[in-house]
Amino acid sequence: MIGIVAAVLAIIPFLGVVAFLLGPVAVILGIIGLRLKFRKRGTALAGLVLGVLALIIASIVITSIASGIKSATNPPAPSNPPVATSPAPETTVLTPNPLDNATPGQKNALRKAESYIEFQAFSRQGLVEQLEFNKFSPEDATWAVDHLTVDWRDQATRKAQSYLENQAFSRQGLIDQLVFNKFPAEDATWAVDHVTVDWNEQAAKKGKSYLENQAFSREGLIDQLVFNGFTRQQAEYAVTQAGL
Structure with missing residues (x-):
């Protein structure tokens, strides 16, 4: 019981x-x-x-019962909601202006270089030498040229085009002329290959200029044009155009 x-x-x-x-x-x-x-x-x-x-x-x-009482008296701690984090502010990096620490001589050399480059084409070394000719020190002249915003290959192309506007050149003759003006051989070659030019017509113009000053036989004029860097085919086209 x-x-x-x-x-x-x-x-x-x-x-x-x-x-x-x-x-x-x-x-x-x-x-x-x-x-x-x-x-x-x-x-x-x-x-x-x-x-x-x-x-x-x-x-x-x-x-x-004991477990239920314990759960009721000790409720689980509420989970913390995720805290929204704002993106880190962007950091602006200030690039120092090189002119802030430039000397008066450097600033004047830079102004002179900018005026030259505005009206005619120069190689880097050619412009340094031009500034030195204007009595700027080699240090100031070099500093000024190196602080220009300039594309030297574009300068070489402009120089090549200006030569072609005034006289006739063969391809190799024009490259040699640009190198003489202190352009690196790579820039000179690049420039000549990027000008708009008919080398046959350049040979014809060169042949005509020779005949205006002295007499040539057909073969003699061909040899002279080849000596000036024209190909045999270009030289033959030129003398044929001249009537020889």
Whole structure:
């Protein structure tokens, strides 16, 4: 009877403590009943089993209740929402102006170089030498030329075009002329290959200018034009145009 009561109480929340008290009593009485010879063993065994069962159920129920109470009294800490981070401000790198620390001589040399380059084409070395001719020191002249905003290959092309406007040149003769004006051979070659020119017509103009000053045989004029850098084919075209 005690085992039945303990099992029932073990199921009911908050009465499991009573089941903890009655359960051991039912177990003890069941053991004693099994030992007595004149007691019904079935009843004693049932009391023993119910007593043990009451202890187990009461343990589970009480543990569940304790866990629920602990969860209710200690709620989980709220998770912190992600903090929006603003992008780092862009850093502006200030490039120092080279003119801020320039000497008066350097500034004047730069002004002179800019005026020259505005009206005619120069090589880098040719412009340095021109400034030195104007009595600027080599240091100031070099500093000024190196602080110009200029495309030296464009300068070589402009120089080549200006030569072609005034006199006739072969391709190689024009390259040699630009190198003489202090342009590097690579820039001179690039410039000559990027001008708009008909080399046959240049040979014809050169042949005509020779004939205006002296007499030539056909073969003699061909040799003279080849000496000036024209190809044999260009030279033959020129003398044919001249009527030789």
